[in-house]
Amino acid sequence: MIEVIGLTKKFKKTLAVDDLSFTAEPGHVTGFLGPNGAGKSTTMRMIVGLEKPNAGAAFINGVPYRELAHPLHEVGALLDVRCMHPKRTARNHLRYMAASNGIPDSRVDECLELVGLTDVAKKATGGFSMGMRQRLGIAEAMLGDPEHLLFDEPVNGLDPEGIAWFRSFAKTLAAEGRTILVSSHLLSEISQTADRLIVLGQGRLLADTSVKEFSAQAPSQVRIRTRFSKELLGVLKEAQINAQLVPLAPGDDPELGDVVLVDTDRTSVVADIAATHNIPLYELMKVGASVEDVYLQMTSGWEQYRSGQEPNQMGGAQ
Numbered sequence: 001m002i003e004v005i006g007l008t009k010k011f012k013k014t015l016a017v018d019d020l021s022f023t024a025e026p027g028h029v030t031g032f033l034g035p036n037g038a039g040k041s042t043t044m045r046m047i048v049g050l051e052k053p054n055a056g057a058a059f060i061n062g063v064p065y066r067e068l069a070h071p072l073h074e075v076g077a078l079l080d081v082r083c084m085h086p087k088r089t090a091r092n093h094l095r096y097m098a099a100s101n102g103i104p105d106s107r108v109d110e111c112l113e114l115v116g117l118t119d120v121a122k123k124a125t126g127g128f129s130m131g132m133r134q135r136l137g138i139a140e141a142m143l144g145d146p147e148h149l150l151f152d153e154p155v156n157g158l159d160p161e162g163i164a165w166f167r168s169f170a171k172t173l174a175a176e177g178r179t180i181l182v183s184s185h186l187l188s189e190i191s192q193t194a195d196r197l198i199v200l201g202q203g204r205l206l207a208d209t210s211v212k213e214f215s216a217q218a219p220s221q222v223r224i225r226t227r228f229s230k231e232l233l234g235v236l237k238e239a240q241i242n243a244q245l246v247p248l249a250p251g252d253d254p255e256l257g258d259v260v261l262v263d264t265d266r267t268s269v270v271a272d273i274a275a276t277h278n279i280p281l282y283e284l285m286k287v288g289a290s291v292e293d294v295y296l297q298m299t300s301g302w303e304q305y306r307s308g309q310e311p312n313q314m315g316g317a318q
Contacts (some may be wrong), residue, residue, distance in 0.1 A: 086126025130157025139299030
């Protein structure tokens, strides 16, 4: 178990982490979310002793990282793949790390095979792509076969196959009873990988919950397709049910008419109203909020770095 209690970290006048407490438990993939500058990476670095907190503490099974007798056997971490000697081969990079914790070379080869880098084991890391560096960093984290794993943006640079592989890999590790903490900006990916979420905003805890409970914070809607949207909107207004016309998404068949989103979680209510007024419906389905929808709503106003213009103001995508 990874336990964070009252962690606080200041860099000069910047409060990066503000009295943060949470627990990442065994058997779960815990997603670690937050806008840029929210304090995710700083928190992970404090957990593994690379940053000293101004207050609070972090524990691995009740013990601070610096007091672990064999840290690589207890905790594996992928934090910064830029910290690799460019002239050292992938295999020698791992051998160097393994030797510091009495890990045999046979385990180095196992980890290279695990992440799919056996064929490039003798190549210098300076020629590696970002995705290859990420895979090597994951191999490094796995060297000691640890119970606790921290991955900071692990799918950056990975291709779709690599992202799907990491998703399955993280779930398998959790199923083995390990504690997995993963930060990512790919919210749709986290929603498929994690079963619990920790959300930060400017160093503060905004949410500590399951993915299911997190998504349920926003109400469901009913999505309708009809060629008679004006009539439908009128009768829904008379029934005091909020609804709005929304643009067609790429792939929507214009032959089915307009898309109307209704603020209710009961398709039967909408269907009955449409039938009473003889309004044909060509599509009727309940749609729930995504992790991204809830996340953007929750973190609105907590961004440290915010664009000055919306995309349509800059001539970009609408």
